Amino acid sequence: MExxxxxxxxxxxxxxxxxxxxxxVINGVRNVDPAIRDVVREAIERTGYAPNRAARSLVTRRTExxxxxxxxAGEESEGEGDDGGRPGDGVQNxxxxxxxxxxxxxxxxxxxxxxxxxxxMHPVLMVAESAAARKQVTEFLRQxxxxxxxxxxxxxxxxxxxxxVAEGLPAVCFARPALPVPISYxxxxxxxxxxxxAEHLLARGRRRLATVTGPLDLPAGQExxxxxxxxxxxxxxxxxxxxxGAFTRESGAAAMAALLAEHxxxxxxxVANDLMAQGVCELLRERGGQVPQQVAVVGFDDSSVALxxxxxxxxxxxxxxxxAAAMARLLHEHVRGARTEPTSLIxxxxxxxxxxx
Amino acid sequence: MExxxxxxxxxxxxxxxxxxxxxxVINGVRNVDPAIRDVVREAIERTGYAPNRAARSLVTRRTExxxxxxxxAGEESEGEGDDGGRPGDGVQNxxxxxxxxxxxxxxxxxxxxxxxxxxxMHPVLMVAESAAARKQVTEFLRQxxxxxxxxxxxxxxxxxxxxxVAEGLPAVCFARPALPVPISYxxxxxxxxxxxxAEHLLARGRRRLATVTGPLDLPAGQExxxxxxxxxxxxxxxxxxxxxGAFTRESGAAAMAALLAEHxxxxxxxVANDLMAQGVCELLRERGGQVPQQVAVVGFDDSSVALxxxxxxxxxxxxxxxxAAAMARLLHEHVRGARTEPTSLIxxxxxxxxxxx
DNA sequence: ATGAAAGCGCTAACAT
DNA sequence: ATGTTAGCGCTTTCAT
Numbered sequence: 090m091e092x093x094x095x096x097x098x099x100x101x102x103x104x105x106x107x108x109x110x111x112x113x114v115i116n117g118v119r120n121v122d123p124a125i126r127d128v129v130r131e132a133i134e135r136t137g138y139a140p141n142r143a144a145r146s147l148v149t150r151r152t153e154x155x156x157x158x159x160x161x162a163g164e165e166s167e168g169e170g171d172d173g174g175r176p177g178d179g180v181q182n183x184x185x186x187x188x189x190x191x192x193x194x195x196x197x198x199x200x201x202x203x204x205x206x207x208x209x210m211h212p213v214l215m216v217a218e219s220a221a222a223r224k225q226v227t228e229f230l231r232q233x234x235x236x237x238x239x240x241x242x243x244x245x246x247x248x249x250x251x252x253x254v255a256e257g258l259p260a261v262c263f264a265r266p267a268l269p270v271p272i273s274y275x276x277x278x279x280x281x282x283x284x285x286x287a288e289h290l291l292a293r294g295r296r297r298l299a300t301v302t303g304p305l306d307l308p309a310g311q312e313x314x315x316x317x318x319x320x321x322x323x324x325x326x327x328x329x330x331x332x333x334g335a336f337t338r339e340s341g342a343a344a345m346a347a348l349l350a351e352h353x354x355x356x357x358x359x360v361a362n363d364l365m366a367q368g369v370c371e372l373l374r375e376r377g378g379q380v381p382q383q384v385a386v387v388g389f390d391d392s393s394v395a396l397x398x399x400x401x402x403x404x405x406x407x408x409x410x411x412x413a414a415a416m417a418r419l420l421h422e423h424v425r426g427a428r429t430e431p432t433s434l435i436x437x438x439x440x441x442x443x444x445x446x
Numbered sequence: 447m448e449x450x451x452x453x454x455x456x457x458x459x460x461x462x463x464x465x466x467x468x469x470x471v472i473n474g475v476r477n478v479d480p481a482i483r484d485v486v487r488e489a490i491e492r493t494g495y496a497p498n499r500a501a502r503s504l505v506t507r508r509t510e511x512x513x514x515x516x517x518x519a520g521e522e523s524e525g526e527g528d529d530g531g532r533p534g535d536g537v538q539n540x541x542x543x544x545x546x547x548x549x550x551x552x553x554x555x556x557x558x559x560x561x562x563x564x565x566x567m568h569p570v571l572m573v574a575e576s577a578a579a580r581k582q583v584t585e586f587l588r589q590x591x592x593x594x595x596x597x598x599x600x601x602x603x604x605x606x607x608x609x610x611v612a613e614g615l616p617a618v619c620f621a622r623p624a625l626p627v628p629i630s631y632x633x634x635x636x637x638x639x640x641x642x643x644a645e646h647l648l649a650r651g652r653r654r655l656a657t658v659t660g661p662l663d664l665p666a667g668q669e670x671x672x673x674x675x676x677x678x679x680x681x682x683x684x685x686x687x688x689x690x691g692a693f694t695r696e697s698g699a700a701a702m703a704a705l706l707a708e709h710x711x712x713x714x715x716x717v718a719n720d721l722m723a724q725g726v727c728e729l730l731r732e733r734g735g736q737v738p739q740q741v742a743v744v745g746f747d748d749s750s751v752a753l754x755x756x757x758x759x760x761x762x763x764x765x766x767x768x769x770a771a772a773m774a775r776l777l778h779e780h781v782r783g784a785r786t787e788p789t790s791l792i793x794x795x796x797x798x799x800x801x802x803x
Numbered sequence: 804a805t806g807a808a809a810g811c812g813c814t815a816a817c818a819t
Numbered sequence: 820a821t822g823t824t825a826g827c828g829c830t831t832t833c834a835t
């Protein structure tokens with residue numbers, strides 16, 4: 090139970106050297122006599138010294154911390170200000186609750202932590218769904234509380250990436266921002282994913298196809314649809330019925346209901362994410378439809394619900410963990426100055442065949 | 447795009463006052479002439495000044511940051527060290543991936559963020575499933591990178607709480623540690639929850655009852671079972687079949703299979719969490735059993751899967767968001783010195799009736 | 804290869 | 820009510 094008051098000075102005295110030498114040993118700088126180095130290390134061990142991060146940050150101008158921001162647009166949370174402290178405030182946060190219910194974010198966190206942890210770095214989790222919350226994010230970075238930001242947007246109109254760039258703050262996005270911004274990002278070849286889904290359904294002999302799309306103001310929504318359409322077009326199908334969803338289970342079911350109302354004889358559907366595909370499967374089952382005998386369903390993401398779903402989903406895998414790790418690596422390079430230009434890193438999707446087709 | 451090099455000095459010069467005065471305005475200290483205060487505020491606004499956190503932390507010895515630790519025991523991840531940097535390392539993390547697939551953690555994060563954000567504080571997310579990872583957590587705190595830790599353990603033998611206490615680091619646990627440790631925690635009246643489940647099943651006229659328990663080395667597992675048993679005992683039932691699960695969907699299905707093998711005529715089952723209850727429902731459906739007509743199922747938690755599950759689950763609600771917010775508040779009080787003794791805060795469960803009973 | 808010393812930007816006595 | 824000043828613990832020239 091050593092009180093947090095041990096300083097470099099103490100260790101230096103213990104080892105019979107100067108502060109500077111101890112600092113060099115700790116930071117692994119060369120030019121230190123191996124014998125002295127060992128003496129110092131032993132002194133550190135014996136005293137249980139832990140360097141003070143604030144003091145180090147003050148001089149290095151680095152925190153070795155990055156912010157992981159889940160960012161939305163619009164939907165303000167009810168009256169949370171910066172002045173906190175009133176009783177009963179902020180017991181929960183609707184946006185945060187909804188967002189973290191999506192298994193997608195668990196994968197992002199897992200990937201980010203996978204990259205950061207071996208480097209003794211840890212992400213600060215921030216939720217930014219309102220202008221005030223976005224302000225908190227930029228302030229946080231401008232104060233030097235973190236070296237940069239990883240941003241995962243849930244909406245097309247998210248102004249955060251542009252704000253970050255305008256402030257000159259290092260940042261990397263998951264997915265290309267819908268609004269053009271000179272910022273680095275990792276993304277998936279969504280179009281290719283749509284193509285994979287179409288070809289698989291065709292190969293299974295399905296001909297009366299339709300698709301439940303993601304939000305069409307999001308590049309991911311547009312591109313998955315475009316790839317699907319393109320492949321069908323090449324196979325000779327000029328028209329394909331579509332219904333737009335919102336990447337939630339409920340919206341998937343609703344979109345499918347709309348599709349069935351117009352085209353009761355569908356035999357295959359490409360759904361732009363697994364959560365919506367789950368909704369689709371449930372709706373079909375409730376109506377007595379058999380998946381895949383009657384209607385084949387292809388999802389997108391290969392999230393945990395793809396396995397939970399009955400039947401387990403054939404889906405287009407998005408390597409989220411690897412993408413998240415790459416996003417962290419990109420940011421790390423920007424912060425270190427090893428990379429300066431906005432860079433895009435595109436990953437390839439992969440079809441995972443299970444029982445829904 | 448102001449470079450991060452604006453200091454108090456600059457603002458002071460701009461406002462024509464001393465550094466100290468600017469500092470007082472920023473920190474809301476009294477004894478500042480309202481006129482001067484406004485001049486200073488304007489200068490801050492004009493220059494776009496943001497105080498440097500490291501410099502402030504260095505003198506206040508506070509970071510206004512707390513660590514949110516998801517802690518396990520045993521299961522080491524494959525060879526991640528502190529020296530990072532080899533290519534291909536840490537793209538993902540099995541423990542983190544599994545943990546964040548559980549909707550429970552989303553609720554914890556939501557509750558914690560709900561409390562912290564109005565105070566301009568943000569959690570640093572840490573995953574600690576190995577001795578090395580736990581070391582990172584204590585080092586992080588000893589360096590003064592965070593003021594304290596919120597720890598959510600996934601295993602009974604988790605040594606982290608005891609380590610934190612031994613180091614004199616402020617910490618609060620979600621749930622009472624299985625090993626006795628003088629530490630603050632928030633928890634649920636699990637026994638009461640078990641009782642609620644039993645009484646509801648009895649009220650529904652079910653008499654051939656059984657239960658799928660959580661891990662019995664966890665207080666939550668033991669207590670939920672104890673409460674269930676106790677209530678049945680009072681109603682005259684001396685014996686109830688049990689099968690132990692691991693709080694995962696798969697383990698729930700397996701436990702139910704074992705139960706059915708011995709007691710094919712069950713008409714009601716209490717399952718110690720919703721994830722396992724989902725597994726139970728799926729197994730029953732696969733075997734042609736009707737829920738609730740044939741077997742009534744009561745879950746525990748009221749997590750998002752309770753709604754996703756077919757049929758939607760009757761379950762014992764655990765107010766996770768409020769508990770998480772309370773945990774953050776408790777830690778905040780400990781850090782501020784407003785509270786010194788280890789404190790327990792017990793929340794009451796609530797029965798939520800849906801379609802599975 | 805090592806030490807001395809100058810700050811990093813801020814807060815908090817203390818003096819006025 | 821405001822200014823002056825002494826550090827907070829560390830890294831990093833610059834000497835030696």
